[in-house]
Amino acid sequence: MNRDEDIFAEALELPATARAAYLARACAGDPVRLARLTALLGAHDAARSFLEQPVTARPPEPATEAPGTVIGPYTLRQRLGEGGCGVVWLAEQTTPLRRTVALKVIKPGMDSQRVIARFEGERQTLALLTHPDIARLYDAGTTAAGRPYFVMEYVEGIPITRFCDEHSLPMAGRLELFARVCVALQHAHQRGIIHRDLKPSNILVALRDGQPAPKLIDFGIAKATAGRLSDESLFTEMGLLVGTPAYMSPEQAELRDVDIDTRSDVYALGVLLYELLTGRPPYDPKELVRAGLLEIRRIIREVEPPRPSTVIGTLTDSDRRSVARLRGAPAPRLTADLRGDLDWIVMRCLEKDRDRRYGTAAALAEDVRRHLRQEPVEARPPSTVYRLRKFTARHRLACASAALVTVSLIGGIVASTQQARRARAAEQVAAAERDLARAAQQAETLARTDAQRRQAQAEDLLTFMLGDFRTELQKSGRLEPLAAVGDKALAYFTALDPRDLSDAALTRQAKALTQLGEVRLEQGDFPAAGQAFTAAFDRAAALAVRHPANGDMLFERGQAEFWLGLAARRRGDRDSQREWLLRYRDTARALGAAEGPTARAQLEAVYAHHNLAVLDTDTGNLAAARVGFLAEQALLEPLLAAQPGDGELRYSLADVASWLGSVAERDGRFADAAGHYTAMAARYAALARDEPTVVRWRQEEIHAVTFRARVLAVQGHRAEAAQLFAEASTRQRALVAEDRSNRTRLSALVSLNLHQIALLLDAGSTTEASLLLAEAQAAATPLATAEPASLNFARLLAAAHRQSARLDFAAGRFPSARASLEAAREILERLLQDNRADPWVRHEAALVAILAGRVARATGQDDAAQALWRDAYARIIPFTPGSHDWRLLEPAAVSARLAGLAAAARPPADLLKTFGYHSVDPLNRADLAEAESSATSNPSQPP
Template sequence: MNRDDEVFGQALDLTGAEREAYLEKIGQEDPALRARVEALLKAYDSADDFMDASPVERPPLAPEEKLGDRIGHYTLIRKLGEGGCGVVYLAEQSEPVRRAVALKVIKLGMDTVEVIARFEAERQALAMMDHPDIARVFDAGATATGRPFFVMEFVDGVPITRFCDQQALPMAQRLELFARVCVALQHAHQKGIIHRDIKPSNILVSLVDGVPTPKVIDFGIAKATQGRLTEQTLLTCLNQLIGTPAYMSPEQAEARELDIDTRSDVYSLGVLLYELLTGRPPYDPRTLQQAGIDEIRRIIREIDPPRPSAAVSTLTAADRTTVAAARKAVPTRLTSVLAGDLDWIVMRCLEKQRDRRYGTASELAEDVRRHLRNEPVVARPPSWVYKTQRFVARNQLACGSAVAVLLAIIIGAIAATTQAIRATRAERVAVTERDAAETARAAEAVAREDAQRRQEQAEDLLTFMIGDFRAGLEQLGRLDLLDAVGSRAMDYFSELPARDLSDTALTRQTAALTQIGEVRMDQANYDAALTSFQAAFDRASTLSTRYPDNGDMLFERAQAEFWIGFVHRRRGGFAAEREWMTRYRDSAVALAALEPESLRSQHELVYGHHNLAVLDFDRGDYGAALQGFEAEHQQIVAMLRDHPEDLQLQRGHVDVLSWLGQIAEREGDFGEAERFFTEMGTLLERLMEVSGHPRWKLRHAQGLAFLGDLQARRNELSAARATNQQARSEFGELVEQDPANQLWQVSALSLELQDAGVALTERQFAEAEQMVSRCLPQLEALVAAEPTSRKFGYHLAAAARLDATLKLLHHQDPEAARAAIQWAQSLLAPLATGEVERIERYVLHEYAVTELFVADLARNEMDASAHRAQIQRVIDRLSPLLSTTHDWRLLVPAAMAHQALGQTDQAAIMQQRLTDIGYRRAFPFSSFDPQ
């Protein structure tokens, strides 16, 4: 009897649901066989003598659950899916809590002894585990018809492979996510549970607080390694495969129950990793689907799949492009990315002999993380060549710096040797014949060319290190590793006067010096940054003088002019900032005249005008600033229509929205300000999805900080707290990536101070004090490291003033409060000097409220004359700006000062302006409140 006859005979003895269940089982093993048997059954049923047979009466099956039915405390909402024996519904739990859950119940007609035992096994398996990445069990019971069910955590996610492709996760993030799955399976293994059906659809991933989070589900065919999950061991029927063929281990395919242990799951994890890396499993699922059980077993047991790198190398160009795009990789480099560690890790999981695989899922996770840390993995032989490669990969900067230093030494030695040769040969010229002199000059020229070639090699290496390396390290948030290279390069460049250098050397060194300066700016090392940018400007100016009609030379000079102006901005040198930003704008105009159609010149022209609009904003000329920013906004939007993927344009779009929001806030239009900040946040969220670059997270966190401050001014304190907390979390992640980045540190600390101010407003003294106490020593260290930074000094002064407030209101200690406020005064004094129109509004605000605090102390000490004189100084300082301003930073302290002097009419004017702009809270604990 052949296989068709055997299956047909078995099916003929069954009817109804039993026949359908049997055919479904056959179809899972061999779809073509099922189709042939169904055709035979249809022909048999239509035969003339079919009605001669007595029909077999079977009791009616209980009706299947319908949507809207209740099972216990749960109402069925919709069907999520079904497996071999269970149906899963989305259900709503009504008591004791209301929540969405996943409810799994045995399928109608499948409640055989074996299936019930397997179902009960899954219920017990899940109940034994407690891990955040494994779906939890909440409840269990039986339906009204007696079918078992259990209720588990509803996971609103998608299969891990689909999630990674939809989110275009790069290789590193895929590996981190995979490692989490391994750790979750390790937990199950420690509880004595083997999953036995690890595949993408059983690992769902969703975003939790913006972080990809996996959940392992469906332990329906799990096997216990310690004790029995059911009263009797569950044995499979003859020739029945338990699991999904494309993901099962050789021993599982052989149905050798005694041979299946945790290493079977390790094999399945290897298949999953293979698919995450290459976009397809090691064995073609269609081939397995068309094969019979014996052929499936032979393939899994005997045929070795290709290595992942070999698999992607055989893809068509279109498929390789698709796979690479989903992993943010370069198609031509996809094979090299997988070759080596990842090939070794995957193929160790897929070993046919289980004792050659990783012993546990945690060992696999740790090896994956070794690869991510550029450490040697245990999956490959640890040859000395391989170890050396990994050491260099982990220490690229140190190794590169050592090479650069060595080359610099070689260059110096060559130069010294060349000079000695010149002197010796000069003497020979005087005493030897002309031929000898000509020979000497020829040798000198060779030596000179050789020295120049070595100089170019050294400069190429430096440019590569601070160029390409910077891009990689910036992605990781580790720019501090470039400090040593930058210092060595500056020492080397300082010995080479610009006028004596060739065009090639000038071009190469200009780019390198600009890169060094940018790294130092990111670290808030302003003096060193200015030195770098000035040296870059000297070289770029020499080039642009030699070639006045060359756009590249003009562009490089413009970059140096911008950065020099920006350094002066950070240091508070306003006159120098305007001078250099005007130079930059003029260079941008000249570049646009040279190449009017180029995108580069359009960019430079936009930013040339942008910077002058910023200067107008700084001096309080908001009308001029608004005009400049609106023109910039229109030009950027027009350019984005032609170049929608241009990241530089998108960054400019984010930036101009930030400035427009700040102007609206300064002019008292809080609603318009919120609109701009919200639009900015939406753009940044999209950019963060497209690119994992820290700059987008930084700008997103800054936008949240603006929005949180705005909400606090409108007395929306709960919303402000939530917004601030999200911003603090994002800044915290940035600081964790690069602990040496002082700008990120001060931004995170300023947000904590902002939150402390909200806590003070709510009279949460203990919470506010805890935050201020954390910030003070860190801000002191930042000011000590960079004393020229106005931003650092301002935030330390604000922290000292909050500290004084707490000492007075919370601890009732006027003397301690006086010491703290005097410290704040000393910090603000250099920041608040000069023409009042040129002082930043936030500095003026901090200065004014600090002086008013001093006045309050004088009043408490019954010193009326000192109290009045102190307040009058505040009014005199602010009065030149008060006639037309709508900026709460000026109106709040002015209203407080007039109120304190009993000048109610003037205070009412300030109060009305604050009310008109939607301001709802004055300085905490003042007698003035616009409400």
């Protein structure tokens, strides 16, 4: 038995503890073979452990906080924002003293041991900091649900860069303010605390006694450099960039937590000073985001930014004047002001070699103040010796060769014979080392090949389960069997570093992660979907960087960008949606340039066109949206004519019909909208006939029928609309019965119930309306709780509360009506404050205020009623100029009419009449008729 395969097989049969001794005997006298087989056994054991960890049971959903929630002596008033693991609330403390505070509580579902450890670290970090320019910690504790929270000083200020620009702070003022920030940070450093995420939004400035005063906030990812902050270990997951890329030091980009010290914060201060002086950071944040993780790290670690004076010199004349104006300096003098001391100070902070940066934040502050006092600064350009040393490090081989030649010449003159003998000896040693290295490399190659083969087998299995197997499950509408494998696969994939993967592995994983993201998106699990799509993008982007002219690589990157944009749209994040879809459009163009007018490139161009039209729809540019969708339809029809059986093309045309209907409805062209929705329903019905096991087509057809019924209702065809709603509701209940955990189906049923309730109330059928309302509320509440990021789920719950109030108002149950309206108002106010409002949210919020005014007037509170109606009008009217959207025009006209603003009520009411609009609420319908017929009104009388 002397072959490697035989020894390897025999060793596998032995217990792990006996293998080393066996290999030593079998490979006696052959250390190269011993090294090779030891490596192979190690790779085998590592590959065998893939995906063997048991799936952890998901804990029950924790309770969430809302405005009005009481935590100890604190009452939550308004959500201010959130970080990686904590949500920050504006709260009111009532005892032992009354004051406004900021309360941070761990996010629901994030109370794992690791996150709690990090949260506890943040809490104890703040307790160590007592500087007046650092937000103070007041209190700490746990909620009734057992989640930690802490209470800190509420800081009323704006980011330092914005403050300086809004107050046109001159250079001297900016530098004084910056030096003060450095001193505050030095206080934290002296207590062993590194901020690690310094950026303008974490340094808030406000005027105190007429003078700018900074406050450092959010030490949420701070690191203790001296001892432990708590009994739990604080750590950073491998491969996670902690911090904000544009302000991140090179050592943070290295992803080695042990290398982070106070000089990382000095680097971030340098970035901040750069931005205060020039109006922009050294590296464009948008470009960094587009670059992907690998390129971000390379830029931060290797690319030298230009000096501040150089940046000013490259600006356009208008930009230079703008920057100079905000700094109170003449534009021609700005470059000269920066050249010299300030250039040197900034560039010393931004040194890639941290040993060349300022040792402390206090040293940086002092150098800034030396400049202000017209004294020599410590910062200086790199010396000739330093530059020579860096050159030698960059060109080590060439310099070493030159040095070797020089030494050899001198040595040849002094002792040529001795050197020749040494050279021969060295050559013999080198030859032996090369042989050993070659053998070790062969062993490593074998081990790596074996590990990659096993990894590929496992990933191929996952790809099948998430692809072909998922397709079969999707036809029946039941995706639960993939939940466990999906969680496990996502944890496995996200733990890998794309840099360490081959092209084949990156391609497999990008596809599998995209499929996993699609599954999560269909289930309404937006955070998990976003995580999967982000991981897919990282891999696809790495491939595109390696092969920039390869169409397949560009295509995969585009898919990931599209899905990230779609996920952002589903959760109501418009800014992120625009960013990713614009990137997708650019990738589609690059694909067309790379491979010409192929079918794939044409389709990607079509989809990119579609996405831009969707963006135009979202922003209210309906004329451009209509042109875009019609152009897309014109591109799709010949493609489908050439491939009539292509299901994806058939779906795309059905989807275009849906969007054209939505645009027409918002534009007041109700007949056109009904026609488009009819075409949409017909296309999905045809797909459902050809593929009867695909649940998706049945769901989309129900949506189309619902949309058409809605348009018929606002045209006044209420009997026909009621019949269509009833048919759609029956079919939707059947879909829900097939999978009661599917949130998309449940939300569709809630929406149908609410439409039917409005028509039933108009017809006086309150009993049937009450039954439908109870069903809608029972479904809407858990939907909104389970997915708080969903705009649609939250709006549906608010609409259910309003319809409940409408029923109580009709029955004279005014206290119950007020309670329901207040619950609806709290939900809608949160959506409005989060800048997530679309026309449906604004429509709903205005109707809630209008109904609240009716309740107030019915109970003799005329002043309160007038205030509610005027507030509703003031909130909705800014969005009506140029709009034909009935969702905005109806509440604008009704609230103006009730508030006694007859002249303001007339234009939107007349416009609605021109469109042929009829409100489904008889109270609003009467107010619209009054607004159309009279320029005066008497709001003190019932409508």
